Amino acid sequence: MEQAESRPPGRIAIIGLGLIGGSLGLAIKAARLENLEVVGYDREWGVGPKAQRLGAIDRAARDARSAARDAALVIIATPVLAIRQVMEEVAPVLREGCVVTDTGSTKAEVLRWSGEVLPQHVDFVGGHPMAGKEQSGIQAADARLFADAPYCVVPHVNASERAINAVLSLVRIVGARPVFIDAEEHDSYVAAVSHLPLVLSVALFSLAHNSQAWPDMAELTSSGFRDLTRLASGDPNMSHDICITNRERILHWLDRMISELARYRELIQDKDEELFKALARTQLDRDTFLAKPPARRQPPAEEADILSSGERMASFLVGEQWVRRVRDMSRTLEGRGKEREREGRRRRRPQR
C-alpha cells in the first residue's frame, strides 16, 4: 500500500467544463479511484474554480495546455467545432502513450481532425455520451447524468487496444453503456434520433412563438408542448456545431421528415381508416420499444463490474507495472471477464 501511495498520481484532464465535462468530472470523482488527479480547464472565466468547488475536478489549470501536460487521459468536452482547436493547442505537450477522447455529438469530422492534428505517439478514441438535459453549464452538472445511457465509443483506426480499454473503463465508471460504432454510422443514426428531434423541437417552438396568437396560445400549452420543445432550450453553440458538422445527414433526415409529415397530411385529410391504423400501429411500436429498451438487452452493470472498471482505469493511469498485477488478479475472475468482453466487442467493427 505504501508503494501505491508513493506513486505519482495518474492524471485525467477535462478540457471544457460545461454540462458534459462537469458531469464526467463528478462521475469520475464519485468512483473514488486511488492515485488519480482530475485537472480541468474551461475557457470561460471562473468556471474552472467553480468546477473545483463543486468537486468535479481536483484542480483548475490556467490553460488547456497545462491541463493536458502529463495527463494519461485527455477528455475534450467542448462544443464540436472547438475540438479541433483544443487538439491543436494540446498536441505539443501530450506525453507518449496519452489517450485522447472527446464527447462531441458528431464523430466523422472529429476522427478526421484527430488524424490530422494529434501526434503519432498518442491514441485517439472518440466518444459520445447519449445523455444530456436542456440546461447547460457547470451548474447543471450531475454525477448521475450518464447512468444507463448509451455511450458511443468510436476508436480511430490506429488506436491501440490499451487506449480503447481506457475509454471503455471511463464509460463504465461513469455508469454508461458502451456502444461500439463507426463514425459514419454514428453520425447517420444520431442525425435521425437526436439531431432531427433537435431541429423539430426548435422549429415547433419558433413556429408557435412567432405566431400572432402566441400570447393566447401560450396559456393553453401543457406538458405535451413543453416536452416537444424541450430541446429548443439547449445550448445554441452546441446545436449550431452539430448542424454544421453533420449537415448533409441532418438535411437528409429533415427531407424524410417533411415527406413523412406530408404522408400524415394526406391521412388526416381524407383517409380516416388508414390514419387510425397508423396511429394504432405507432402506439404499439412505441410501447414495444419502451417495454424492451435497448439498454435492457444487456444486463445492467453490476457493482462488481463498476469496481472492476475502476481498477482497469486505475491500472491504465498508474502504469504498466500495475497493469500486469491487475491482469494476474483478473485471471481469477476470468469467466466474468470474458462475458464482459463479448458484450463490449459485440458491435465493434474496424474503423476507417
Place this chain on the structure above:
Amino acid sequence: MEQAESRPPGRIAIIGLGLIGGSLGLAIKAARLENLEVVGYDREWGVGPKAQRLGAIDRAARDARSAARDAALVIIATPVLAIRQVMEEVAPVLREGCVVTDTGSTKAEVLRWSGEVLPQHVDFVGGHPMAGKEQSGIQAADARLFADAPYCVVPHVNASERAINAVLSLVRIVGARPVFIDAEEHDSYVAAVSHLPLVLSVALFSLAHNSQAWPDMAELTSSGFRDLTRLASGDPNMSHDICITNRERILHWLDRMISELARYRELIQDKDEELFKALARTQLDRDTFLAKPPARRQPPAEEADILSSGERMASFLVGEQWVRRVRDMSRTLEGRGKEREREGRRRRRPQR
C-alpha cells in the same frame, strides 16, 4: 348540520372512465364534498366496477342513461367522436336545470352537437382540461392530473351564469386553472400547441421506426428522442377523433410546420450565422416562456379558494336555498371574491 344530512345527495355523473374521466372522479372525491354522489359509466366491460374500487366513483351505473338520470352535473369524458352519441343517449332523462359538460380535445363540433341534441331545459358548458399523459385507461387515473393545468371553459351561447359557475367550480375543485375561451379560438390554438405536437411525435416515431437502420438506431436513442415521441404512445382513438374533428386547423398548422422546417433546412444548408441566431433566439424565447409560464401570471389557487369552490359546487348541487346562504356568507369575503371573479372573467367572451 342535521338538516344538511337529511338532504338527498346531489349527483355528478361521469360518462367515460378513462384517464380523464377517472382522474376527474378521483379529484372530485378527494375534495370530500358533502352530500355528493359520483356515479360513473364506461361502455367497456369491468371499467365501472374498477373505477369504484379505485375510489374514482361511488357507484357504477349499468348504462349512460341511468348514470345521467337525476344528475345535477353530467361530465362526458369520452373520445370526441363518441360525445354526440352519449348526448343523444342521455338527452331524454336529463332533469330540468341539469348542467352538461365534456372534456373533449376539440370544441367547435361539440358545441354544435350540444345545440342540436340536448333539450332546452339543460345547459351545456364545454370543457377541455389541458392535461394528460401517454398512458390511458382508468389504471392511469390520477387525482393530481389537473393540478395547475389550464382547463378551457367554453360555454354554449345559451348557457346560464349558474351553469358556467358550476363548471368553474368543477375546474377549481380538481386543482386546474380556468381559461375562458371561445370554441373557434380554442380549436385553432390547440391545433398549434397540442395537435400539431401530437402529429409531429407520431410522425417522428414512425419515420425512425420504419427505417431499415432502426435496430441499430434504437440503441442510440436517449431522453430527447423519448420525450419528442412521447405523444405517439397516446390512445389512438383519442388522437384519431382529434384529427377528424379539428381537421382543417391541424392541416393548416401542419402546412405551416412544413414551411418552418423548410426554413430551417435553408439555414442549416448554407446560412451558418442566421442559423446560430435562430437557435440562440429560440433558446432565449423558450427560457423566457418557462421562467414566466402563463400559469404563474395568476396567483395559484389557495387552500381557501379551493374550499370555497367546493362550497360553490356543493351549493350548486343541493339547491337554491343553500346557494342563498352561501351568497350571504361570501359577502364577508367580498374582496377576495371580486378578485377571483376578475381573474375568472378576464378572458370570457360571448360565444357563438
